[in-house]
Amino acid sequence: MTDTIARIWDMNLHLKSGGSALHILKSITFAINPGEVISVVGPSGSGKTSLLMVLGGLEKASGGIVSIGGTDLAGLNEDQLADMRRQNIGILFQNFHLIPSMTALENVALALEIAFDDLPVAEIRARAKLALAEVGLAGRETHRPSALSGGEQQRVGLARAIVTRPKLLLADEPTGNLDQETAALAIDLLFSLAQRTEMAVLLITHDNGLAMRAHRRMRMDRGELRELEAAVL
């Protein structure tokens, strides 16, 4: 299929720890299609974040193929990798990682400025404003993170992650710091954005209820990833 967003084929990750090399990710093969939300569950230390780091081009696979939007990451130099990441991949963290001294609008605009350095300022502002509106934060543009609730801060994080219109959103425990109700709203938003924009989402979570809502469910165990049937979880 030509429009597959990510293709991972026999991908391995070895990392050095002390004197020895650890086999962190073991022969991982799967593909991610547009609009799909895929959840990944698994015990602590099993390799979920490592998988996200490799897909996001933040960690280099030791072997195999990782192709995003038809581009094999192994063939890119550091600058090309950074451009590919900024333009095609959004990352949503558990701890929001907003810049405290910047307003909501500035936090979102910054991601766009970094990804596309030739965009006119007016367009950057307009697109950042639209992204904030898409996550339900119209009218809160000038608020700094400290003036926003946890759920609102996470929505700024989401606006920042989607403002570049990424093909793939990587989310690592995005609701881990939110209460259940706020988390459910944030996830509803994530699903509707994925559906509307055809963005694919890889969602790492410890929350089985949340994982069950994904279109496809996967489980990581000691570096091995397998797809689950609905009844197995």
Ligand SMILES: Nc1ncnc2c1ncn2[C@@H]1O[C@H](COP(=O)(O)OP(=O)(O)OP(=O)(O)O)[C@@H](O)[C@H]1O
């Ligand atoms: N930079 C590194 N160097 C060496 N080992 C590492 C490095 N980063 C992670 N690891 C090891 O890789 C394994 C997988 O870690 P990872 O963070 O991917 O697990 P995880 O499933 O995301 O865990 P958690 O659910 O606790 O976040 C762990 O044993 C960890 O200690």
